[in-house]
Amino acid sequence: xxxxxxVRTMAAYNAEMNRRLYGAAERLSDSERRAxxxxxxxxxxxxxxxxxxxxxxxxxxxxxxxxxxTPIDQSDxxxxxxxxxxxxxxxxxxxxxxxxxxxxxxxxxxxxVWFSSAAEREVRRPRQLLxxxxxxxxxxxxxxxxxxxxxxxxxxxxxxxxxxxxxxxS
Numbered sequence: 001x002x003x004x005x006x007v008r009t010m011a012a013y014n015a016e017m018n019r020r021l022y023g024a025a026e027r028l029s030d031s032e033r034r035a036x037x038x039x040x041x042x043x044x045x046x047x048x049x050x051x052x053x054x055x056x057x058x059x060x061x062x063x064x065x066x067x068x069x070t071p072i073d074q075s076d077x078x079x080x081x082x083x084x085x086x087x088x089x090x091x092x093x094x095x096x097x098x099x100x101x102x103x104x105x106x107x108x109x110x111x112x113v114w115f116s117s118a119a120e121r122e123v124r125r126p127r128q129l130l131x132x133x134x135x136x137x138x139x140x141x142x143x144x145x146x147x148x149x150x151x152x153x154x155x156x157x158x159x160x161x162x163x164x165x166x167x168x169x170s
Contacts, residue, residue, distance in 0.1 A: 001128040004103045010135040011100035013161055014142075015093035021048070021145055022086050024154035030082060037148050040141075044152070046076030047145045049085060051138055053078040055092050058134045061114050062127075063099045072118065 025033055025044055033045040041047040053068045053075035060067040070078045079085040108131065113124045146156060158164055 001126070002108065002132055004100070004105065004108065007100045007103050007108070007131055007135075008097075009161075009165060011093075011097045013164055014135065014138050015097055016164055017142055017156075017159060018051075018089055018093055020156040020159075021142060021149065022089060024149045024156045025082070025145075026086070027154055028149075028152055032152060033082060037151070039144050039148055041076040041144075043076070044145055044148045045082060045085070047141055047148065048089070049078040050075045051141045051145070052085065052089055052092060054137050054141070055096065055134075058130070058137075059092070059096065059099070061112060062131070062134070063095075065095070 025048065028044070030045075034043045036042050037044065039047055041050045053070060053072070056065055056068040056078075059065040068075070068078055079088055108128050110127050111124050112127050112130055113122060115121070116123045143159075146159060149156060
């Protein structure tokens with residue numbers, strides 16, 4: 001399904017897109033970031049917090065990070081202060097890129113077993129599927145944050161993988 005090179009590409013892409021989104025969000029006031037905007041996690045801040053919360057949950061399974069102590073229904077309030085949220089995002093992105101750099105086919109080819117509080121049971125799934133879901137979750141909610149930022153008048157530049165990755169390499 002996927003190979004380590006895909007994981008490294010997605011980790012780098014996600015770090016770059018997070019840098020762009022947080023830069024756009026920082027140009028807004030705190031009240032603008034927290035304004036209810038009708039998204040699944042309501043606000044720009046809430047959506048960004050939820051993405052980071054999800055990353056912590058998955059990386060606790062993939063790389064032994066501490067799991068986020070906040071329950072999923074409060075994940076939009078995972079980190080309240082925007083400066084702290086941005087710093088935690090940058091730290092997480094650096095760690096995800098490092099984790100991706102160390103992955104190999106053997107790890108990706110195995111299964112993972114964990115207790116899913118969302119499913120309320122033990123789950124076994126191929127790691128390749130779970131890593132794909134991990135990046136898909138980020139991309140899905142980042143797209144929502146991008147739409148909210150665009151509606152708030154903020155620019156992020158290109159978001160398409162095929163356009164962003166060459167920019168990162170050159």
